[in-house]
Amino acid sequence: MPKIRLDKFLADRGVGSRRELKDIIRSGRVSVNGVPVREAERKLDPEAEQVSLDGELISAPRLRYWMLDKPLGVVTATEDAREKTVLDLLPPELRRLGLFPVGRLDKDTSGLLILTNDGEFAHRVISPKSAVEKCYYAKVDGELNEEDVDAFREGLVLRDGTRCLPAKLELLEPGACLVRVTEGKYHQVRRMLASRGKPVLELRGMSVGTLELDEGLGPGGWKELDEKDLCRLFSPDPMGNMSKNPTVF
Numbered sequence: 001m002p003k004i005r006l007d008k009f010l011a012d013r014g015v016g017s018r019r020e021l022k023d024i025i026r027s028g029r030v031s032v033n034g035v036p037v038r039e040a041e042r043k044l045d046p047e048a049e050q051v052s053l054d055g056e057l058i059s060a061p062r063l064r065y066w067m068l069d070k071p072l073g074v075v076t077a078t079e080d081a082r083e084k085t086v087l088d089l090l091p092p093e094l095r096r097l098g099l100f101p102v103g104r105l106d107k108d109t110s111g112l113l114i115l116t117n118d119g120e121f122a123h124r125v126i127s128p129k130s131a132v133e134k135c136y137y138a139k140v141d142g143e144l145n146e147e148d149v150d151a152f153r154e155g156l157v158l159r160d161g162t163r164c165l166p167a168k169l170e171l172l173e174p175g176a177c178l179v180r181v182t183e184g185k186y187h188q189v190r191r192m193l194a195s196r197g198k199p200v201l202e203l204r205g206m207s208v209g210t211l212e213l214d215e216g217l218g219p220g221g222w223k224e225l226d227e228k229d230l231c232r233l234f235s236p237d238p239m240g241n242m243s244k245n246p247t248v249f
């Protein structure tokens with residue numbers, strides 16, 4: 001969205017005339033992103049910036065949601081001194097929106113990652129209480145079997161003693177599977193499979209809720225998500241439990 005002057009932005013919202021606003025702004029009553037701004041001519045991006053008058057919010061940035069096919073070798077962070085981040089994959093106009101990743105994929109994990117500027121939404125997706133299922137495709141060193149499936153269903157205890165919530169393991173081939181979890185502990189899927197003596201060789205995020213990775217995007221590709229896509233994230237979870245906190249968009 002093109003930038004507009006702060007006084008025009010406030011005038012368009014009926015806060016006052018351009019003349020009155022000049023004084024209001026000069027007196028320091030208007031803040032942009034929490035910082036007082038005294039220049040009426042300050043250029044503003046209403047999609048990305050938050051404006052308040054006397055501490056009252058006048059406009060908040062529009063909440064936006066993006067799907068990214070995270071390539072290997074990129075870190076899930078908004079900035080990093082040495083490594084390329086998932087945000088570096090986006091063009092500058094999207095990087096300005098204050099997006100951040102929902103959850104985390106390891107540097108050597110590829111696949112579905114959601115980016116948003118909606119903190120409440122991100123919390124709901126990540127929280128185990130919401131029981132939003134995250135599905136990963138894994139190739140492992142070794143052969144998976146029905147005992148592994150049972151162990152995942154019962155709730156694994158990792159090598160360091162951490163207890164995991166019950167999860168689903170679906171065997172595809174002896175050395176490949178789908179893993180479905182409703183929590184996101186550090187390196188969780190790798191550690192779960194390692195605890196069964198089957199270290200991960202390859203890991204790819206496939207879906208979050210019933211929102212599936214669009215394989216047409218290709219590594220590093222992205223697309224904006226709409227309301228329909230987001231509702232699907234919070235549909236009754238496929239593990240059979242209704243979410244304790246059903247979300248309405």
Ligand code: URA
Pocket residue numbers: 104105106107109136186187188189190191203
């Ligand atoms: N679990 C992992 O171990 N790594 C990921 O990147 C995602 C889930």
